Amino acid sequence: MKKYCYIRLGIMGLLLSWQAVNAQNTVSFLKDTTGPVINRNIYGHFAEHLGNCIYGGFYVGDTSHIPNTKGVRQDVIAALRKLKIPNLRWPGGCFADTYHWKDGIGPKAGRPAIVNTWWGNVTEDNSFGTHDFLNMCEELGTEPYLAGNVGSGTVQELSDWVQYVNFEGKSPMSDLRVQHGRNNPWKVRFWGVGNEAWGCGGNMRPEYYADIYRKYATFMHSNWKNEHLFRIASGANSSDYNWTEVLMKNIPKNLLEGVALHHYAVISWNQKGDAVNFSERQYFQTMQSGLFMDSLIHKHSAIMDKYDPQKKVALVVDEWGGWYDVASGTNPGFLFQQNTMRDAVLAGATLNIFNNHADRVRMANLAQAINVLQSVILTHGDTMILTPTYHVMEMYNVHQDATLIPIAIHSNDYTLGKEKLPAVSVSASKDKAGVTHITLVNIDASKAQDITVNTQGSFKSVNGRLLTSAKLQDYNSFSQPDKIKPVAFNGAAIRNGNLTVKIPPYAVVVLTLQ
Template sequence: MCSSLSVLAQDAQVSLQSPEDSVVISRHIYGHFAEHLGRSIYDGLYVGPDSDIPNTDGVRNDIIQALKDIQIPNLRWPGGCFADTYHWKDGIGPQEDRPTIVNTWWGGVTEDNSFGTHNFLNLCEELGAEPYLAGNVGSGEVKELSDWVQYVNHDGVSPMAKLRRENGREKPWNVKYWGVGNEMWGCGGNMTPEFYANLYRQYATFMGDWNNSGGLFRIASGASEDDYHWTEVLMRDIPKHLIEGVALHSYSVIEWNDKGPAVEFSEDQYFKTMTKALRMEELINKHLEIMDKYDPEHEVALVVDEWGGWYNVEEGTNPGFLYQQNTMRDAMIAGATLNIFNNHADRVKMANLAQTVNVLQAVALTKEEKMLLTPTYHVMRMYTVHHDATLIPVELNGVNYTYNGKSLPAISVSASKSEEGKIHISLVNIDSKKTNTVEINLGDLEAGKMDGEILSSANLQDHNTFDDPGNITPKEFKDFKIKNGTIEVTLPPFSVVMLSEK
């Protein structure tokens, strides 16, 4: 077990730089992902309008409120691997007329298509979130995706607009974000990058801008981890007028054949997980180096639309449902990863945590009428102050977290300034045992009084349960001092701290 019994202060130095080019941390970095997988949609988001669980059009009210409270900016749907087996017309029209299929990717369970396009897009409207639709390229057709774009976006006279109106929706939803397939190197069709690049060009050409809003944001299915050749081919072979974003998928997984437990993990497993999580910095830098070669004007965004921790499923659950608990380890992954995204906000314009409810590194778990918020959720809520704020560049002279002769950077930091001119600084100490003191030099920036908030616990394995859903929640943080343009912060082991100017 990893606990905070040993306390030995070390010093790290952070210097805040004056924002020069007004890079904005897009709120879409804080996006989420809901796939038809396990209990993500059914029993997670959607219980049906006839459920005794309070709901709005079948979606749980407690989930709706929880997502509103973290100001969810976008939601990716219907997959994932499921997207390239999903035919959107199966999920529209009267419920009794919708075909039943088998979810071959995730557990072999029956999918009755009761949650479809209207349900999802209406939910996004309720949440105030942008929908991000993942199109079927693997088993679909060009016309199928083109018709979907027309169905949800065209406000005039057309076959698909007529069909939408017949199904009860007069005005279009004006969906901007579109994924052109998913993981085409794997479950999307086991394609080569050269084949997919040509296929992408075909699909993207026929995705009309039916709402005349200035264009769709089309996202190519990008690389897995360090497949830099995949990014090279897409950037080389796809004309820039056909692409707005390139995806990247990276999970903090120890070994694919033995992911380790979600709760009863060792320090060795924790260290390996954080090694993978912090590798996100290297992956982004190297993929961006390739993108810069073909796109020096930075017109194409990097979209990390699947990220998070992945462990063995909880004992007694369907292995195809990917249900796992969420501990302070996941808070470390979330805080450090979001800091990395913030600091690359000039090119990283969207990211999607995998996944929203009951799957992988979820922000919420449900059990019948009960719902709990995970440590990851609380990090997301703390970081809402960074949404659409101006990035403050940071220089970090850090200290290391050392285990078994290997070292990782212990401290992670990012900073921003809101439209009102308020400074916000997010800090993470991933060290499993040591308290670390961080000195923050404000430089030319002037900060008034600040409030602090901390997410911490006694053990890395601590988590919230349905019997004790408030075991881990953010608390007021006062262990910092401001003097002569410097903030001195004392970070407990495995903690996330947000400092916010009043």
């Protein structure tokens, strides 16, 4: 197997003959290496019973004046279809380990209410449950990813849920599903076996959770022919490498398809900073935390390689994104924050990292889809707007199921005081039609970047799309919903076999080469 990587040439000591002595921001396609397919599931999303993500976000009920399909907003369905979301994780998050799925089936009037103790202590009436979510996924054309309750639920409860949604023969759970109006199973493939077992999922030690995982996973069966469940273990909190070590060492590989990783770009858990009124220092710190994702994946992957050299087990980054202080005047347990150009840059750079680690990262979920944290959609009453992060995810969906083009990159530094970060982030792929796409991010808050790309090919045309704005702090509001949106990019040209690009500060660019 040929080795490929996303590297900085200064670190690796790699010199390319085509570079001039003083050349900077140079990218080279490594044509003599074979890259993996970028799994479309890297572009997944997350919908937790948290704040106004489900209720008022996705779901308004079938009696609402807001146009809906079985209670799900039609404008949300249309927007997410355009985004081509490949999977959607539900019902949590921390909420998953207090959620009992049988509370959310059957006639809505008869469903018991609970208190959402994790997020705002609000009453949850369970009007949005298993049927509602899985039918919504069918409307969206996306695969559901169900997070099972391990913290407060039983093995039997999780096993019954699997049977309820997947078994096509006659059984107690499939009979119950038919009784509630669904004849055919949904055939749910992705299953989380608990969530954040090191924290809100039970404050477990990794050794204890590994044994719990083995027990629960043993009783989870696909229940349909020629298919297997994709079971995902509750993985590490950011740089807890021992957690990954213990899980990989102690869980048999026939019970394990994926190991999760959670990492948020946060300035400080005590002082997260405002989502809109932030300084360049706070922007730099956010990007510093976000770019740490590359180191995390390198190190967790190295541990996984020891126990799984054939890379059969996926690294699943099923919670990522920027986390700031909640918007003033909102419920602190609802985690509502605005979404600026800072978030667009963060999203673009993070997705480039995932693409370049596509050999091991085969699924990821942005937290969260609507009205919570780094969302792609915001709603208010019957109005919906798309965030800058939405536009980045839409621009980048050209990479879904395309073949990664491994690259070597040398970047200028983005310097603030005595600290520095690489100014340029890049990934590239070739789709099934043979079209090449390059996604580039300029992280620098004040300087444009000139980039030379040696494509080692004979491309005749290049066109692109650009996302940027007048200020880093700009965002789309309900009064100005289109302040930030993609526009045509004319800053790229092909000269003497090389591609030259001039990208403005804090900007995201997607190029198409043919």
